[in-house]
Every structure is written in structure tokens, then in C-alpha cells.
Amino acid sequence: MKKLTDFNLTDALRSEIESAVKNRRIPHAIIILAGDFQSRIDLATYLSAASLCIDEHSFPCGECRVCKKIFSGIHPDVQYYEREKDKKEFSVKIVRESIKPDAFVKPNEADGRVFIIKDAETMNPSAQNAFLKILEEPPKGVRFILCCDNSASMLETIRSRATVYSLLKDNESDEDDEKSLKLAVELANALTSTNEYEFMSKTGVFEKDKELLKKVISKMQVLCRDALAVKNSSIILSGEKDCAYKLASSLSVKNLINLIGKLNELSDSINKNANLNLLITRFSSVLRQATRG
Numbered sequence: 001m002k003k004l005t006d007f008n009l010t011d012a013l014r015s016e017i018e019s020a021v022k023n024r025r026i027p028h029a030i031i032i033l034a035g036d037f038q039s040r041i042d043l044a045t046y047l048s049a050a051s052l053c054i055d056e057h058s059f060p061c062g063e064c065r066v067c068k069k070i071f072s073g074i075h076p077d078v079q080y081y082e083r084e085k086d087k088k089e090f091s092v093k094i095v096r097e098s099i100k101p102d103a104f105v106k107p108n109e110a111d112g113r114v115f116i117i118k119d120a121e122t123m124n125p126s127a128q129n130a131f132l133k134i135l136e137e138p139p140k141g142v143r144f145i146l147c148c149d150n151s152a153s154m155l156e157t158i159r160s161r162a163t164v165y166s167l168l169k170d171n172e173s174d175e176d177d178e179k180s181l182k183l184a185v186e187l188a189n190a191l192t193s194t195n196e197y198e199f200m201s202k203t204g205v206f207e208k209d210k211e212l213l214k215k216v217i218s219k220m221q222v223l224c225r226d227a228l229a230v231k232n233s234s235i236i237l238s239g240e241k242d243c244a245y246k247l248a249s250s251l252s253v254k255n256l257i258n259l260i261g262k263l264n265e266l267s268d269s270i271n272k273n274a275n276l277n278l279l280i281t282r283f284s285s286v287l288r289q290a291t292r293g
């Protein structure tokens with residue numbers, strides 16, 4: 001059985017999860033983000049055991065009949081869903097014909113049930129909307145855990161109803177995470193500055209570090225989404241309140257949506273191995289443009 005310390009999490013998030021588990025207050029809707037495919041599912045399984053374990057002192061104990069079944073993948077009250085084998089997308093059919101009817105069935109053995117979606121990033125908008133309806137009036141005692149490789153693919157309406165647990169990549173440390181977040185905040189602030197060279201002057205660090213650029217882009221997306229959340233008065237996820245408020249006050253909803261789109265395109269180009277120097281130039285020009293008009 002994996003322990004919480006086996007997962008690559010920031011210290012802050014690890015203690016948040018620890019306390020949720022200890023107080024038996026694991027959220028009813030969770031999005032497990034980033035990291036790799038298997039770690040996301042392992043963490044979802046861990047959280048299922050943590051919520052259904054029948055030991056009195058420590059959970060998940062790994063020893064009780066509930067834990068044993070969950071960690072062997074055979075507990076009838078912990079269900080996994082994924083897109084059909086020959087399909088690219090997770091279809092609305094699975095939500096309507098499997099998840100929804102299953103969710104209203106009473107638990108077989110445990111005190112509650114956990115539904116895990118292994119590849120939520122492949123849910124198309126109609127699948128997400130159908131799922132949202134279940135989340136809006138969740139059946140009692142059911143937890144939903146969505147494993148997802150990036151938050152950009154989830155609808156804002158789902159994100160705002162779920163607690164996000166974000167894993168780090170294997171080779172990423174807490175320190176790397178802080179460094180990229182700090183830089184993303186500086187760049188986001190520079191985007192709203194009237195001095196157009198301020199942004200460009202901060203991009204030099206990427207010349208030898210493509211991985212850093214990648215991380216900063218994904219952190220900037222979170223900041224922009226947080227700024228949108230401020231405008232919709234929903235929840236901020238990054239913990240960078242000042243930056244989110246600043247972006248929200250200086251950019252329009254249209255600007256922010258534009259920015260998120262451009263950041264997506266840039267991240268696609270990095271994954272397709274585009275020339276790094278050109279990318280850095282585009283990073284500056286395209287993003288500043290997106291904040292205009």
C-alpha cells in the first residue's frame with residue numbers, strides 16, 4: 001500500500017490532505033491534477049481507502065477488509081471509469097448510462113462509495129455537463145474523484161465545485177514548484193504593467209530551460225483562471241490572491257480567456273518541440289497582445 005509520503009506533493013498540500021484524512025473530512029468532489037497517470041489513480045485509490053477504512057485509529061490502515069479489497073481493486077463500492085477503449089473521448093453515454101444510475105445505488109458493503117474517473121481530461125463538454133448535473137445534486141455518501149492531466153480541459157463550473165489536489169512531476173521538487181510559481185506571478189504582474197519591456201526582461205531565464213518555461217506557462221494559466229474566478233466570485237486555487245485580484249482588476253474577461261487560449265497554444269508548441277528562442281519571443285509578443293483590445 002502506498003503512503004501519503006510516497007506521492008510527490010508540495011509540503012503544504014501534503015499536510016492539507018493529512019488533516020482532511022485525519023478528521024475524516026475528505027472533500028466530496030476532488031480533482032487530482034498533473035503528476036503522471038498512474039500516480040493520479042494511486043492517489044485516488046489512497047483517498048478512497050482513507051474515506052472508507054474501518055480501522056478506528058489510522059486510516060487507511062491497509063489491513064482491514066475494506067482496505068484490502070480497495071487496494072486490490074476489487075471493492076464493489078469503489079468504482080473506476082474511463083473512456084471506451086476504441087474512443088478518443090469520454091462520452092456522455094458513460095455518464096448517463098453508467099455513472100448516474102450507479103451513483104443512486106446504495107453502497108454494497110461500505111459506509112459510502114467512491115467513483116473515480118481515470119481520464120477526466122478526455123471528457124468532452126457534453127460529458128462534463130452531464131457530470132456537472134450529478135455534482136450539483138450529489139447523491140448522499142458518494143465521493144467523486146476526477147483524475148486529470150491538466151486543468152485547462154475541465155470546465156470552470158466543475159472546477160469551482162471540486163477541491164483540486166495537484167501532484168508534482170517525478171523530477172520536480174517543492175522548490176522547483178515555488179520557483180516557477182514566483183516567476184509566473186512576476187510575469188503575470190508584468191503583463192498588466194504599462195512598461196512593455198518589463199515582461200520581456202524577465203524571459204531571459206528560459207533560454208536554457210525549456211522545462212521551466214513549460215511550468216511557468218501552466219502556472220500562469222492557473223493565475224488567469226483564478227482571476228476569472230475572482231470575477232465570478234468563486235474559489236481561488238493558486239493561493240496567489242494578490243496576483244489574481246490584480247489581473248482581475250486590470251484585464252477584462254475577454255482578455256483573460258484570450259490569454260488562457262494563447263498559453264494553451266504556447267504549451268502545445270513546446271510539446272511539439274518548437275524552436276525555444278522563437279517560442280520565448282512569441283511568449284512575450286503574443287501574451288502582451290492578448291491583454292489588449
Ligand SMILES: [Zn+2]
Nearest residue numbers: 053061064067
Ligand atoms: Zn483499513
